[in-house]
Amino acid sequence: MKGMMKTGFMTIFAGLFFVGCATTDPCVNILQEKPLAPGIAMNSVTIIDTSLYYEMVGATYCDGVRIAAPTTAEAAAQQGTVARYKVTVEKTDSSRTPTGTMEVLTILRNHTNFPLQIEGRTQFFDRNKSPVEGMSAWQRVQLPPKSIGTYKIASTKRDEVEFFHIEIREGR
Amino acid sequence: MNITVKLFFLALFALLWAGCATPPPYVQSTGVDSSPGRPTVYEDVNSPGQVAGIGLESQDLASMTDAMVGDMLATPVLANRKISPRIIIDSEYFRNESSTRINKNIITDRLRVNLNRASQGRMVFVGRHYSDMVEKERELKRTKQGAEGATVVDAGTLEKTKSTYGGDFRLGGRITTLDAVNTVSGLASRTHQIIYEMVDLETGEIVWSGIYDFKKTARDDIIYR
Numbered sequence: 421m422k423g424m425m426k427t428g429f430m431t432i433f434a435g436l437f438f439v440g441c442a443t444t445d446p447c448v449n450i451l452q453e454k455p456l457a458p459g460i461a462m463n464s465v466t467i468i469d470t471s472l473y474y475e476m477v478g479a480t481y482c483d484g485v486r487i488a489a490p491t492t493a494e495a496a497a498q499q500g501t502v503a504r505y506k507v508t509v510e511k512t513d514s515s516r517t518p519t520g521t522m523e524v525l526t527i528l529r530n531h532t533n534f535p536l537q538i539e540g541r542t543q544f545f546d547r548n549k550s551p552v553e554g555m556s557a558w559q560r561v562q563l564p565p566k567s568i569g570t571y572k573i574a575s576t577k578r579d580e581v582e583f584f585h586i587e588i589r590e591g592r
Numbered sequence: 593m594n595i596t597v598k599l600f601f602l603a604l605f606a607l608l609w610a611g612c613a614t615p616p617p618y619v620q621s622t623g624v625d626s627s628p629g630r631p632t633v634y635e636d637v638n639s640p641g642q643v644a645g646i647g648l649e650s651q652d653l654a655s656m657t658d659a660m661v662g663d664m665l666a667t668p669v670l671a672n673r674k675i676s677p678r679i680i681i682d683s684e685y686f687r688n689e690s691s692t693r694i695n696k697n698i699i700t701d702r703l704r705v706n707l708n709r710a711s712q713g714r715m716v717f718v719g720r721h722y723s724d725m726v727e728k729e730r731e732l733k734r735t736k737q738g739a740e741g742a743t744v745v746d747a748g749t750l751e752k753t754k755s756t757y758g759g760d761f762r763l764g765g766r767i768t769t770l771d772a773v774n775t776v777s778g779l780a781s782r783t784h785q786i787i788y789e790m791v792d793l794e795t796g797e798i799v800w801s802g803i804y805d806f807k808k809t810a811r812d813d814i815i816y817r
Contacts, residue, residue: 429600455622517666519714541638553710556662557638557654560806574662576710592640 451476451502462549462583465509465526469589472538473505506532510568512586520578526571526586530563537562537591540571545583552577560591645814646782647692648767656804657702660788661710669799670761670790671714679790680759681707682721690769690784693816699786700763718757726756761799764789773812780812 454475456466467473478501510527517523522544530536539558546552556573563569571588575581635641637650665671670679681704683696708717719726732744733752770783783805790800 425596425600429596429603432600432604453622518668519666519672521662521666521671523666557658558651559655559659573659574666576661576665576706 447482451478454501460545460549460585462545462585463512463514465512465586465588467505467507467509467588471590472507472536472588474503476502476504506530506536507538507563507588509588514584517574521575522581522584523572523574524584524586525573526588527568528561528563528571528588529568530565533565535562535564538569538571538588539591540573540586540588542573542575542584542586544575544577544581545585546580547582549583552580558589643814644810645816646780646808646810646812647814647816648690648694648784648786652784652804652806653698653702656786657699657706659804660703660802661706663802664707664790664800665710665714667800671711676714676716677760678716678718678757679707680718680720680762680793682763684720685762685764686767687765688767690767691771691782692767692769692784694767696767703763703788716757718759720759720762723756730756759793761790762793764791778811779809781807781809783807 453470454477508529508531510529512524512526514522514524524542526540528538537560539560541558542556544552553576559571559573561569561571571586575584631642638654639651640649670677681700683700686696686700688694688696704717707715729745733747735744736742737744765786765788767784767786769785772781773779774781784807785803785805788800788802788804789798791797792799
């Protein structure tokens, strides 16, 4: 009886240790959230809501230390960037209005089967890439299922406006 | 109960109690703690706040006036004339025929101020809503009193003009709504349509128009005042 108890105890104890918390497995490949690139990419659109667009990149960890991660977009593509998205940017463009202000637009596509509301706002920059006016207010755009919608805004300043950066979030 | 059994239960309990020490869900892989803090008293005027209903609210006001300012400044008849036009923007001819209670001045004031700051002289704004203030001062500058015939106040440093500015264009507009209520669910829906029109004060021509509309549905339990 005592021997059986001892054997059972040792078996269960070993089993528990064996199952354990699997966090110390060396050299594990995992996907992690892709952080926003530092700096502002001029004349571009950033979808800031992870509920709308979410990218993950692969990385290799050994004993909790990150030993390999893609450093370029090409490498990320090779190592497998996984994107989960509801909305994508189809086109971004800018033009001058008859009065010399800058008008920017971005066409967005709703990939889901339900209507989405998104909001966009724009910061305009001068040639030194400094903001020339305040950030615009959020403008709401309705995106029907599987369809496109256009966010459009004009600057208030004229020739000094050279660049823009658009931010998109889910409507609140 | 012998010591082995006691040890067995003790070890089992310790293992269960320790569990798997996974980080809390708000700690990102970067190690940044993004757990929510204490809610602030101030809120962003560009986003819906904690008290939101189906009426015209701060985020609608901000995005609406922003869009109108940009559009007006892109219209050559207003923003690209050889001589800057004199424009009157106030709530005098901006009517609220909607079921939303709102002080119309919050719209026209924001529009006028943002346009004046952004236009940088491309438009000249006439403060018609300050006309009595201007007239009083002009009268004081021109009214003579006493035997020497001195004016009540001196002429100031600005050049005297025969008369004050007349307007070339004036803003008109209207806020209208469509309301619907589901008596079973208690949900209310309201569609706002806000139109802006810039009128030539000589001919009556509408030289620029802007429209902003939105529809909101919610339980109508917010009081606007």
